[in-house]
Amino acid sequence: MAAATVCAPAARPSLTSISSGELRSLWTCDCELAVLPVVQLLRLLPCALQLRGDLVAVPGPGETAAACGGFNVFGDGLVRLDGQLCHLGGYIKRYVELTNYCDYKDYRETILSKPMLFFVNVLTRKDISEERTYAFLVNTRHPKIRRQIEQGMDMVISSVIGESYRLQFDFQEAVKSFFPPGCEVLNRESLSFAYEFKADALFDFFYWFGLSNSTVKVNGKVLNLSSTSPEKKETIKLFLEKMSEPLIRRSSFSDRKFSVTSRGSIDEVFNCNLSPRSSLTEPLLAELPFPSVLESDETSNQSL
Numbered sequence: 001m002a003a004a005t006v007c008a009p010a011a012r013p014s015l016t017s018i019s020s021g022e023l024r025s026l027w028t029c030d031c032e033l034a035v036l037p038v039v040q041l042l043r044l045l046p047c048a049l050q051l052r053g054d055l056v057a058v059p060g061p062g063e064t065a066a067a068c069g070g071f072n073v074f075g076d077g078l079v080r081l082d083g084q085l086c087h088l089g090g091y092i093k094r095y096v097e098l099t100n101y102c103d104y105k106d107y108r109e110t111i112l113s114k115p116m117l118f119f120v121n122v123l124t125r126k127d128i129s130e131e132r133t134y135a136f137l138v139n140t141r142h143p144k145i146r147r148q149i150e151q152g153m154d155m156v157i158s159s160v161i162g163e164s165y166r167l168q169f170d171f172q173e174a175v176k177s178f179f180p181p182g183c184e185v186l187n188r189e190s191l192s193f194a195y196e197f198k199a200d201a202l203f204d205f206f207y208w209f210g211l212s213n214s215t216v217k218v219n220g221k222v223l224n225l226s227s228t229s230p231e232k233k234e235t236i237k238l239f240l241e242k243m244s245e246p247l248i249r250r251s252s253f254s255d256r257k258f259s260v261t262s263r264g265s266i267d268e269v270f271n272c273n274l275s276p277r278s279s280l281t282e283p284l285l286a287e288l289p290f291p292s293v294l295e296s297d298e299t300s301n302q303s304l
Contacts (some may be wrong), residue, residue, distance in 0.1 A: 031243065032145050032220030033174055034137040037083060038119065038238070041135045043086040044237040048244055049073070049117075049135075056081060058090030069118040070248040071137070072110065074193050079119045083131045094193045107195060108153060112140050115243055118191055120175055123184040136175055136224075138218070139243060145220055152216035156275065162242065166213045168194035 010240060042051050048070035050057045058073045084294040092111070098104050116138035124130045140146055156167045163222075170192040175185060225236050 019027070021186070031139050031223050031239075032142045033139065033171075033225040034225050035120070035175075036137075036225035038133045038135045040236075041240070044233065045070075045244065047239050048240075051081075051086075053086045054085075055089050057088075060090055070114060071244055071245040073117045074115045075119065075191070079133070080121050080125055080187075081133050092193075093170075094190070096195045098195055098197045104197060111193075112146065112149065114138050114246075117143070118171065118217075119187070121186040121193065122179060122185055124182075131162070136171065137172065137243070145218065148216060148218050152214070156214050159257075164197060164199045166194060166196040168192055168213075168215045170215055170217045173217055174219055174222060178224075226248050256284070 038049075038056075042049055047059065049060065050244050054282060055259050057077055058070065073088070073091045075087055075088045075096050076094055077091070079088045094108065098107055118136040118138070119136040122132050123132060124132060138145060140149065152167065154171065156165055172185075172188050172191045175191050179185065222304070225239070227233055
């Protein structure tokens with residue numbers, strides 16, 4: 001575990017200043033980034049994330065719950081849920097290696113097909129027992145967020161034609177500015193994902209010396225979805241269901257509407273011409289063999 005980082009002071013949006021009616025009228029495409037307690041997400045949206053004993057599971061394509069859509073959960077196989085160590089199932093690895101065009105195409109389409117979810121462990125007081133785990137949501141259908149990811153992938157391809165490279169997307173600054181002074185984000189290194197494309201090049205000097213590594217620091221407004229109000233929780237549930245609902249079909253109007261930079265095919269992008277329009281594909285999941293019985297008694301959560 002990396003050294004703890006003290007959050008810098010910053011103003012953060014809060015549901016205490018947003019009425020249920022205002023949140024209900026807010027379109028999910030207006031939400032760039034969001035934060036809420038993981039335990040709250042487990043209760044509000046069990047079709048997207050489930051607690052099964054010591055396993056935090058993302059329903060797979062064959063499960064009924066997966067039909068509602070859900071999130072692309074990024075992780076490394078383990079997650080601390082309010083201080084308790086749990087396994088993570090059905091996730092996308094934070095670091096992957098790609099060796100050909102088909103892998104790249106599938107990976108690109110996968111990460112843009114659903115909103116992203118990262119786990120954030122926060123120490124709200126000096127006492128370690130006060131560790132809380134939050135879900136950090138990245139709305140990949142928002143034009144600003146989608147543009148940053150698509151352009152990052154496009155630009156690195158055009159700058160390293162035929163060579164190997166590594167590209168990382170980092171959300172640390174966005175999360176750091178969200179939590180109030182006195183909080184410590186314990187797993188800042190987990191707030192990123194990266195892929196490495198290894199080309200079949202005879203002389204790959206820039207890659208060998210680490211000169212073809214790039215990082216895109218994704219930024220955006222963070223919406224606080226933490227609430228203890230029953231009325232607001234119901235509104236948040238509807239909001240999350242709308243955000244995570246599956247795309248209807250390839251090249252649908254909603255897909256084109258959200259991807260404002262999409263003009264051509266992925267084939268054209270890979271050949272350094274245009275940026276792609278996202279489409280649905282089966283996620284690259286890391287499956288773990290654990291029991292599928294949903295735990296009925298969940299631990300209560302305290303919101304910030």
